[in-house]
Amino acid sequence: MSDWTNLSFANVATTSPAAHNASLAWSDALARGGAAEFDGEAEKNGMLPLRQATSRLLSCGVEDVCVGSSATELLCSIAWAVWPEEGSNVVSTRSSFPSTVYPWSRVAEASGAEIRLAEHDSNLYTNPKNILELIDESTSVVTLSHIEFSNGQRYDIEKFAKAAHSVGAILVIDATQSMGMFPIDATSCGADVIVSSGYKWLRGTYGAAVGYISPSIRSNLKPGLVGFRSHADIWDLRADRMDLPEDASKFEYTTIHFGAALGLAAAVEEICEIGIEEVWKHDLILAEAVVNGANHLGLGVVSPMSAEERSAIVSLRLPDGISSEVVAKRLQEEYSILVTSRSGFLRVSPHIDNSIEQVNSLISALEEILN
Structure with missing residues (x-):
């Protein structure tokens, strides 16, 4: 693997x-x-x-x-x-x-x-x-x-x-x-x-x-x-x-x-x-970690954050002049981390196979790339 x-x-x-x-x-x-x-x-x-x-x-x-x-x-x-x-x-x-x-x-x-x-x-x-x-x-x-x-x-x-x-x-x-x-x-x-x-x-x-x-x-x-x-x-x-x-x-x-x-x-x-309820609980924890990491980096979170509308998809608005396609490509090629560029946003979508440690690795990689 x-x-x-x-x-x-x-x-x-x-x-x-x-x-x-x-x-x-x-x-x-x-x-x-x-x-x-x-x-x-x-x-x-x-x-x-x-x-x-x-x-x-x-x-x-x-x-x-x-x-x-x-x-x-x-x-x-x-x-x-x-x-x-x-x-x-x-x-x-x-x-x-x-x-x-x-x-x-x-x-x-x-x-x-x-x-x-x-x-x-x-x-x-x-x-x-x-x-x-x-x-x-x-x-x-x-x-x-x-x-x-x-x-x-x-x-x-x-x-x-x-x-x-x-x-x-x-x-x-x-x-x-x-x-x-x-x-x-x-x-x-x-x-x-x-x-x-x-x-x-x-x-x-x-x-x-x-x-x-x-x-x-x-x-x-x-x-x-x-x-x-x-x-x-x-x-x-x-x-x-x-x-x-x-x-x-x-x-x-x-x-x-x-x-x-x-x-x-x-x-x-x-x-x-x-248990789908346990899956949802796990995925929300990871999504929240993505949001917290994005806030630490000063990135905009465009995904709804209310309990009634949020999901495990977290889309990030990168600083002006920085391409989400380029960042997604660098994350894959240099860090072996897969995220997606969609509609000009950097879309992160963790699931039950993922861990907090992996989300933290993403945030660290983003910090290196953006700096």
């Missing part, structure tokens, strides 16, 4: 060893025996371990969870399934990660719906009131990144669920920057859809993602993406009919990298064993 210090889980996780081993075991079996070691029954049930682990993490039923190859893929299928009609509007934020909005923009081009994006300030902070003011009787969808990728701002899912439902709209949450870091109770938070990639805070690898589809909307949705797995009995291979499953697995339509899915299941189970 390398000696990298990864303080950038909002970018790419250092894969959980359990996830890595599970993925390798699947790949080795496939290379060794093909279908002899991964037969039709194994393929049929290949996504079930991840669905089970995710249902445990989100406190929901296995029937509410589906698996895809990416959060974007799941969002695209959901957006086409929802199909916001002409005359309706979709509300989001201008600071959202593009994949949170793009699927809805593409569908809106075809349907005639309007896209409304709340503005942000110079810290990329979006006042929640500005989002709520865009919601009206014509709103069909509110779609938000639970935690904004640029500055770590966290939204109150319950508040936006109530606002969306009050006008008959649905709430779609991209939890790629929160699932695995912050506790989410899918059944009580009110969100209709929650999706997350697996290679960030969940500590999996590329090629697997998860989605929650609320029973309240599931029966009315027909996935935008379909394939042979879309039929309830995937090995009843006839092209003259397609009977969708009744549960969230209707959004599972094709083969994926099953090793990535099995690995992600192992990583999610690790988080469940630790």
